Structure formats: structure tokens, C-alpha cells
Amino acid sequence: MQLFQVRRSAILAGTGLLFSILIAPANAAIVFGTITFDDHPLATELATDPYVETVAGVTVTVTAPPADHIHIGDWDGDGSPDLYNHADITQTLTFSQPVNILGFDVVDESGGLGTNNDFLSDAGGTFNVDVVDDFFDVSIKGLGIWEGITSFSWTQPSGNLTIDNLQFSTVPIPAAFWFGVSGIAALVRFTRPRGQS
Numbered sequence: 001m002q003l004f005q006v007r008r009s010a011i012l013a014g015t016g017l018l019f020s021i022l023i024a025p026a027n028a029a030i031v032f033g034t035i036t037f038d039d040h041p042l043a044t045e046l047a048t049d050p051y052v053e054t055v056a057g058v059t060v061t062v063t064a065p066p067a068d069h070i071h072i073g074d075w076d077g078d079g080s081p082d083l084y085n086h087a088d089i090t091q092t093l094t095f096s097q098p099v100n101i102l103g104f105d106v107v108d109e110s111g112g113l114g115t116n117n118d119f120l121s122d123a124g125g126t127f128n129v130d131v132v133d134d135f136f137d138v139s140i141k142g143l144g145i146w147e148g149i150t151s152f153s154w155t156q157p158s159g160n161l162t163i164d165n166l167q168f169s170t171v172p173i174p175a176a177f178w179f180g181v182s183g184i185a186a187l188v189r190f191t192r193p194r195g196q197s
Contacts, residue, residue, distance in 0.1 A: 031056045032102075035166040037083045040072045051083075058170060059096040062090060075162040076107035082164040085156045086112070094151040098171040100194060101146040103137045104193030105164045121145060121152040135164075147171070 024030055027183070033056030040051060051070055053061040054163050065072050071084035072089055106129055113130055120126045121163065125145030129136055146152075148171050 005148065013099045030173055031058075031170040031172070033058055033168055034172075035060050035168070037166075039165060046114040054096075056128060057097075058099060059166070060166075061094045062091055063094070074091050077162070078107075078162070081165075082107055082162045084108075084159040084160065084162045085117075085154055087156055087158045090153055090155040092151060092153045093166075095149070095168070098148045098150055099148065100171060101138045101152070102167040102169060104166040105134055106132050106136050106161070108160075108162040109133065109166050110160040112156055112161035113194070116157055116159040117161050118155045118157070119152060120155075121149045123147075123149050125152075129163075141178065159173050173177055 035055055037051070037053065037055055039053045051072060052174060053060055062070055068091075071086070072081045072086055075082050075084050083091075109129075109132055113132075114128055117129050118126065119129070123145050126136065127141050175186045
């Protein structure tokens with residue numbers, strides 16, 4: 001009888017794992033969001049406080065080292081705040097969960113293009129912005145290592161650069177994953193010899 005219970009629980013666990021693998025792509029809900037940098041007054045230098053904005057359930061925090069600062073302002077003159085960086089400043093954008101960076105608008109620059117800027121993800125992806133563009137496509141120009149990241153840094157060795165409308169998508173844990181976990185739990189539970197709890 002105990003052998004039958006072990007086999008039955010193994011079948012349940014295997015079925016749960018197989019179900020999670022087959023169903024996961026269909027159940028994975030990808031959410032898209034755009035960080036607009038509009039949650040702060042215009043023309044403000046944030047010397048010590050980070051900039052924080054939450055979109056689509058994801059919170060992004062922009063920080064700079066203690067001796068540096070962050071600029072939120074309207075450098076492109078459209079009436080909406082942008083994120084600005086200038087020479088010798090490194091800003092770090094940290095996300096509350098893994099995201100795929102899709103791209104952003106490059107709205108203004110003054111000597112800050114090409115090798116005068118450096119974007120580096122926590123997954124090792126790197127790129128340089130080389131053009132003022134309505135949409136800088138990170139998935140194409142970022143060498144493909146901008147998926148599932150939780151932070152990236154932006155350094156301006158020289159010059160000035162302004163970005164806006166940072167677009168991302170989330171990296172969800174598929175709901176079907178929990179079926180597999182349940183199957184493993186059942187296997188562990190039913191394979192214990194009787195008398196143990």
C-alpha cells in the first residue's frame with residue numbers, strides 16, 4: 001500500500017511539473033510601463049533624496065553617490081520633467097522587481113553622445129547613446145543583455161544628456177509554477193514513512 005502511495009504522489013508531482021512547463025508561457029502576464037519622471041516638480045536638483053516613481057506595480061528609484069546629485073527638469077521644453085545627467089555624475093536606477101528595458105526617449109544633449117555616456121546593467125549589458133532620438137531602442141542597441149535586470153547605472157564622463165519616458169516590461173513568475181511546487185510538496189509529504197510527521 002505504501003509503495004502505491006509513493007508511486008501515486010510521484011505521478012502527481014511529475015504531472016504538476018509537466019503542467020507548469022507546458023502552461024507557463026500561456027499564463028505569464030507581461031505588464032508594460034513607462035517611467036515618465038513626472039512625479040517631481042520641474043527644475044529641481046535632488047542633492048540627497050532619491051527620485052522614486054511607481055508604474056504598473058514596479059517602483060524605480062534613481063540615486064546618485066552622496067557627493068553627487070540628480071536633476072529632474074524640463075530640458076527639452078515640452079513642459080514635462082525629464083531625467084538629466086552631466087559630466088562626472090553616475091546615477092543608478094533600481095527596480096523593485098526584474099524588468100526588461102525596452103528603450104527611452106533621448107530628448108536633449110550637449111556634448112554627451114557617443115563615448116561621453118555609458119549605460120551598464122546589473123546583467124553586464126552596456127551601450128552608448130549616439131543620437132538624439134524619439135525612441136532609443138535598447139533591445140536592439142543594448143546588445144540584448146537588458147532582460148530580467150533589477151538595476152542599471154548611467155555615467156556621463158563628459159557632456160550632458162537628458163532622457164525621458166523609460167519603457168519597460170515586467171518579468172513575471174508564471175502562475176503555473178505553483179502547480180509544480182504543489183506537486184513537489186505532495187511528493188515530499190507522501191514519501192515519508194508512516195509514523196513521521
